[in-house]
Amino acid sequence: DAGVTQSPTHLIKTRGQQVTLRCSPKSGHDTVSWYQQALGQGPQFIFQYYEEEERQRGNFPDRFSGHQFPNYSSELNVNALLLGDSALYLCASSLGPGGPGTGELFFGEGSRLTVL
């Protein structure tokens, strides 16, 4: 039973570039949430996708966008990268959007983005 998989695991970009991160949810899960975790901080909620639509969004600018595909996998896109976007980007899957905290979130190992 495959867990949540994310790619790439590490990447380096320069300011102004664009990046796409990918996530495959745990088998049987249909909901994907994305989090940004800066060094020494807890994860910050970016957005959640269910049925190929963005259902909830945290306090992140429009430079952060996403997509969910019919097979439930998801992408996170960040445009016009800033130094402050350097962080670990975590994908979490769950079964149904439900209410927050009502179901177990399964996290991937994350994609570590460094912006130079």
Add this chain to the structure above:
Amino acid sequence: TQLLEQSPQFLSIQEGENLTVYCNSSSVFSSLQWYRQEPGEGPVLLVTVVTGGEVKKLKRLTFQFGDARKDSSLHITAAQPGDTGLYLCAGAINKLSFGAGTTVTVRA
């Protein structure tokens, strides 16, 4: 401003000692979760508490949800090196919000 404040930020203890980490907020949560995150990995759910005053035990870990559902604590008895990690609390209002975490190091 963090919705959830965790304390202490860092904790280093000797194997066999007990420890308690705290998670506090001025907000009322419908539920609260505790996660542990090890270096290079994503957080792993330890427990979900939903009822004010609820106490849950998971082997040597004891979790308590405050009566007013604004705070929680995690107590580890006889800590082992394998308990080392970043402990995160997460509270649910309209979305799941995480605290900054407590880094626990258990020395052998």
